Amino acid sequence: MIDWIRAKSLGYLYKAVRCFSKFFISRLADIKKNQQDLESVIDFGDTVLDLIPFKSTLFKFPIPNKNKVSIYDLEFPSPFIVSSFKMHSSSLEMWSSIGAGAVIVKTILPDVSLGNPRPRIQEVDSSGQPHLLNAMGLPGPGVASFISTIQSWDWLKKLNRPVGISIGGHSSMDYFESIKKIESCSFDFSYFYELNISCPNTPDGANLSKHVDQLDVLLKDLRQLTNRVISVKLSPAQTNMEIKRYGDLLSSYERMMVNVGNTRPTKRQDVGLSDLQFSRPVAGLSGPSLIERTREMVRELKSVDVPIIATGGISNLSDVYKLKTDGADLFGMATSLVFNPFIVVEFNKRF
Ligand SMILES: Cc1cc2nc3c(=O)[nH]c(=O)nc-3n(C[C@H](O)[C@H](O)[C@H](O)COP(=O)(O)O)c2cc1C
Structure with a gap:
């Protein structure tokens, strides 16, 4: 009961700080005559979080033993996991303390990348509910700098739960070379790889989701290199037939997982944004309206013998129960955690 009250109070406090940050940054943008940009709010929030001491104690909530999920040799204390979208150490530590069963770090490319021009993330309304549009x-x-960064995160070693390392690339060779580099290092925590083959926001980030034969060759090569668990993240833009075909391919390899899925490609004008408010004409929508497509993809994969991570649109426990019935093993979340990370406490308690 005390934990529940603490989670509710922290949730309200979090939302109040978020509202204040949005207000403060938008006033600042008005004064500077800049275009308002959610990324500045996020950066501001990250700085505030960095200043909070004893995060692992302050935000620590118990995870009931019954929530444990074992997949191959990976032990997830909770099925609710942080989907790949963030590389900020304090945020990942906070979500883990609150009760996430794993964090999948933001997708890493082989070389330094600046990403797309800003504004490239905005909060938008879709079907009357708050969502994010990001490019x-x-x-x-x-990858080289990522390796030394993640090795310096001491809190990861103490957590004793799996970390997902999300790999992106411009070609199959990029995925292979990045994993080869990581395999040559040692980490003091358990981890798995996730191949992000469904990024809608780079010119070639979704190529492998259109060429199942190329993914097959890559997986063959990767299995010569490592026995580590590999998840492959598919896109809601793929057809059901493609989803099934990819699932069948993954089930023909050892120690694979499938993650359905990534953000949904969406035109900026369809969510009311102009070219001044958003730099790219098409970007990835995330949030509650993805849930039906996520369920459909999970059902498509139910008969396939590969553990399923359901990601996309999870915002309440009723979504989770339905996805579980559909056949999902783990539940990935991004947008809901941005709006209120403390929902994970309730999820863990009532699951
Ligand atoms: C700001 C932002 C950045 C993201 N970056 C990545 C990424 O680097 N790699 C990836 O696989 N997915 C990325 N995603 C997609 C999420 O991991 C997730 O698949 C998607 O948002 C759907 O889940 P949700 O509805 O719970 O947000 C990103 C999403 C957002 C909102």
Whole structure:
């Protein structure tokens, strides 16, 4: 009961800080005559979070033992996992303390990448509910710098739960070379790979989701290199037939998972944004309206012998129960955590 009251109070506090940050940044943008940009709010929020001491204690909530999920040799204390969208250490630590069963870090490209021009993320309304539209374009430090960064995150070693390392690329070779680099290092925590083959925001981030034969060759090569669990993240834009075909391919390899799925390609004008408010004409929509497509993809894969991560649109426990019945093993979340990460406490308690 006390934990529940603490989670509710922290949830309200989080939302209040978020509202204040949005207000503050929008006033600042008005004064500077800049276009308002959600990324500035996110950066501001990240800075505030970095200043909070004892995060792992302050935000720590118990996870009931019954929620444990074992997949191959990976032990997830909870089925609710942080989907790949963030590389900020304090945020990942906070979500883990609150009760996420794993974090999948933001997709890493082989080399330093600046991503797309800003504004490239905005909060938008779709079907009367808040969503995010993002065209970040996988900005990041490149795989070499990522390795030293993640090795310096001491909190990861103490957590004792799997970490997903999401790999992106412009070609099959990029995925292979990045994993080869990571395999040559040692990490003090358990981890798995996720191949992000469904990024709608880079010119070639979804190529492998159109060429199942190329993915097959890549997986063959990767299985020569590593026995580590590999998840492959598909796109809601793929047809059901493609989803099934990819599922069948993954089930022919050892120790695979499938993640359905990524953001939904959406035109900026369809969610009311102009070219001044958003730099790219098409981007990835995330949030509650994805849930029906996520369920459909999970059902498409039910007969396939591969563990399923359901990602896209999860915002309440009723979604989770339906996805579980549909056949999902783990539940990935991004947008809901941005709006209120403390919902995970209730999910863990009532699941
Ligand atoms: C700002 C933002 C950045 C994202 N970056 C990535 C990424 O780097 N790699 C990836 O696989 N998915 C990325 N995603 C997609 C999410 O992992 C997730 O699949 C998608 O948002 C649908 O889930 P949701 O409805 O719970 O947000 C991103 C999503 C958002 C909102």
